[in-house]
Every structure is written in structure tokens, then in C-alpha cells.
Amino acid sequence: MTEWKTEAPGSDRVLERLMTLHPKIIDLTLGRIERLLAALGHPEHRLPPVIHVAGTNGKGSTLAMIRAGLEAEGKTVHVYTSPHLARFHERVRVTGELIGEDALIALLERCEAANGGEPITFFEITTAAALLAFAEMPADYTLLEVGLGGRLDATNVIARPAVTVITPVSIDHQQYLGDTLAEIAGEKAGILKSGVTGVIGPQEAQAIDAIELRAEAVGAPLAVANRDWQVWEERGRIAYLDERGLLDLPRPNLIGAHQVTNAGAALATLRRLGVSDAGCEAAVTRAEWPARLQRLRRGPLVDIAGPCELWLDGGHNPAAGEALAEALRRLPARPLHLVTGMLNTKDVAGFLRPLAALATDLRGVGIPGEAATLSARETVAAARGVGMKAEPAADVAAAIAAIRADDSDARILICGSLYLAGRVLRENG
Structure with a gap:
């Protein structure tokens, strides 16, 4: 098992070297990461229960609220997000803490050796390193944020997550995901899995049609905003309603009306994981996510x-x-x-x-x-x-x-x- 240590300078040289393994920064396919994960002994098969989050906007904030709710229940949580803001280490949290410098170097070098000089993108090999870290440290849950799209994203190697989440989909990254909202939503919906509930945030008509089409094709039950759950503002607070009943909660500490929408998706996810009302309140009051207003x-x-x-x-x-x-x-x-x-x-x-x-x-x-x-x-x-x-x-x-x-x-x-x-x-x- 990797030893987790305090941070010190040094990982940048390894990360820079990994940037040279593939000429394209973005090249969507699962073949390369599947090959590398097999060489590493399939760490993706040994993860704590996974919550997989896709969408155009709100992924990070929704994930931060899910994390806050789980940790308020005393759960330990691994977290993988991208991109980082100030340091690469922000992408990988092991049982809630930023990965240590020595541990990061060791993991990256193990992945580099297992890859054997084959072409692989920076995101793919660093995703493999994160999954390896999570497989080797016990935790209650793993939170994975999709990097780009969903269907062919390097995080989409989990056969049976605990829950999948799709936040609102809009037009972005057309050069990789398609020119229409329906095409882009179809790519995001690629994270849906047979028998696994997909929590779906508010969507435009084209997007929800594409998501429901994919869900039907793979046999994924959906919990859709404004059908299976609702969230709204009322008298300076937020109300959330689903089949378990009504929650009356403070406004999210993350600023903006859009964070109420994100809170709804987080709460719908947490309720499906059996999180208490107190944990749900912590989700909206304790979440932290930098550079969002x-x-x-x-x-x-x-x-x-x-x-x-x-x-x-x-x-x-x-x-x-x-x-x-x-x-x-x-x-x-x-x-x-x-x-x-x-x-x-x-x-x-x-x-x-x-x-x-x-x-x-x-x-x-x-x-x-x-x-x-x-x-x-x-x-x-x-x-x-x-x-x-x-x-x-x-x-x-x-x-x-x-x-x-x-x-x-x-x-x-x-x-x-x-x-x-x-x-x-x-x-x-």
C-alpha cells in the first residue's frame, strides 16, 4: 500500500514528462486507459462505491455538496475532480485530504512504468493514478467527476457505480461532443449503467429526451428533476421534495440561484444513499468549491x-x-x-x-x-x-x-x- 506523506516540491517534473506520451491533449477513447488499468491489475474493480458525476455546468459544486453531506455522516470519501486551479494535487483527495507529494510521485511513476511508453493522454494516465490511489486506501465512497463528455471519458471505466448524476447540459466542447444539445447530452448520458439510478438535474427538452433514450437502451432507472424530485427557494430558504418527503433547509453557502439547482441534484443523490436530514443540511451549508463566485x-x-x-x-x-x-x-x-x-x-x-x-x-x-x-x-x-x-x-x-x-x-x-x-x-x- 502506498504511504501517504506530507507535500513537498517535486511532482511537476513527472507530470511534465507524462504530457509527452500523446500528441493530443484531448483524444476521446477508452482503449488506452483500459489497457493501462489492466496492466495495473484493474484498480477500477476495487474502488469503494462510486458516485459518477457528468454535466456541462455544476458538476464540481454538486460533487462538493455530495461530499459535504457524506462526510457529515462520518463517511470517508475519495474525490477526483478536474481541472485543478493552483496545484495538480487538488484533483486527488484521498479520504478527504489532498494527496501527498511523495505518494503522488510514486503513483505516477508506477503508472508510467506499467504504461511502457505506449501513447496515452495526460488525463488518462493521471486518472489511472487516481484510481490506483483510491483502490489502495479504504474509504466509504469514491466521487468521480467526468473530465469531458462521459461516454468516452477516462473516468467511465466503472462497471457498476452506486449512483450516476448528470447536472444541466448545455452547448460546450462542440469539437469533441457534437454540435447539437441532443448529441452533447447523449455523450453525457454515456455514464448511465444498467440497474444503476441516474439522478438527472433540470434539462432542456432536447437534452432530457437524449438522456431518457440512453437510459432506456441500457436499462438505467432515472430520478429526474421536476418529476421525481423538486427543489425551490422559499422565504430565504430552500425546499426539497421527493418520495421520502419534504426537507426545509438553509440556502446553500455557495452563492447563486444555480447553486439551488445543484443542491437539488446533490440532495437527490444523498437521499438515495440513505443520508440523514442532518447530513443533507450539511451538504448545502458546509460545501466549499473555489472559483465559483x-x-x-x-x-x-x-x-x-x-x-x-x-x-x-x-x-x-x-x-x-x-x-x-x-x-x-x-x-x-x-x-x-x-x-x-x-x-x-x-x-x-x-x-x-x-x-x-x-x-x-x-x-x-x-x-x-x-x-x-x-x-x-x-x-x-x-x-x-x-x-x-x-x-x-x-x-x-x-x-x-x-x-x-x-x-x-x-x-x-x-x-x-x-x-x-x-x-x-x-x-x-
């Missing part, structure tokens, strides 16, 4: 902002823009200024359009170290295209300083990309 309260960037509020969000598609706009409307009134950097694979105008009516202006920035980043001027052009006042900035710190100089009462929101959010969290300590 997160208020930054200390650090060098906060010092630059001075009297201004500084917020951070990693949403990057049109549905995320809508949810972000709705959440911002609920905050106490204050002039909103955006600092935005995005990748050239995203629908920039679609993300910004819901925010255009709320924001005083936007400073466009590039994302350092990301080959697919839009330049500051390209982001500015997209913002102007949806009617926003916008100008480029050299970097995030310069943008914050300029906003503060113009408006000391500003609410500054850094947004547009999880990669930008990760960079901010690292720079802000």
Missing part, C-alpha cells in the same frame, strides 16, 4: 484592490454567464467591473452577453502560459461586440489597479476561465 478577502491582489470588492469565478460558457449574471443581481448594489480572460475554444460573446447589462466596463487580459488564450485585444473586441465598454490591460494586477483608480467603490469580478482563475489563486497566495 468566490469573494477574495486577503492576498496581494486584494491589497491592490484596496476598498474595492474582489471576486473570482471560473465559468466560461453561455450557461455559466447566465448563472453568473443571475447571482450578481442578488448581491447588494455596487458598480460592477469585469477583468476577463478566455480561451479561443469558447463562445466568448455567448458568455459575456448576459453580463453586458450589469457591468460598467471590462478589462481584457490574456491568460499567461495558455497556448489557446485569447489576447487581451481579442477579448476586448468580443466584449465591444456585445455592447460593453472595454479596453485591454497588461495583466490582472494592472487591470485591478486601473479599476480602483477609476472607481474606489467597485465590485471587481475576475472571470472567463478556470485557467485564469487558477492563475489568480496562485498569484494571490
